[in-house]
Amino acid sequence: MAKGGRSKRTLLMVGTRKGAFLFHSDPARRAWRLDGPHLLGCIVHHLVLDPRDTRTMLMATRTGHLGPVIMRSTDRGRTWTESKQPPAFAKAPEGQTGRAVDHTFWLAPGLPSQPGVEQDRVRQHMRIYVGTEPAATLEQPIPADQKIHILQALSGGTVPP
Secondary structure (H helix, E strand, O other), X not given: OOHHHOOOOOEEEEEEOOEEEEEEEOOOOOOEEEEEEEOOOOEEEEEEEOOOOOOOEEEEEEEOOOEEEEEEEOOOOOOOEEOOOOOOOOOOOOOOOOOOOOOOOOXXXXXXXXXXXXXXXXXXXXXXXXXXXXXXXXXXXXXXXXXXXXXXOOOOOOOOO
């Protein structure tokens, strides 16, 4: 039971090759309401609800013509806004072939102790290595010839119930 004696409703978020679908249930999970498709025609690789405010959703999509795109909704999926900068590797030096991001595999909202903190910063519980050197920020472009390793701590974060 939620605070105040109310039962919680369930939100099931489903990403498909034809967009995202949100399924809302009654507290007993006997009746479901379909909401969608959202971003019809986009492949949705991952969809997550930010537990810090339970209104913000992040969606990792891929379109046939634009490539990978991160979408954000602050109203539980009613409206979506495209990120200002899509995921990309640093531009290759002239005359060299650069790398391209095929799709975003996973999105993760910040820790409950860090409301509103995400853009352009490495979370404290994450360690990102470019080659064998730790990356302190996300401000510097990653050279095209470097391998990227992301290690997540096994402690420190909390998972909502």
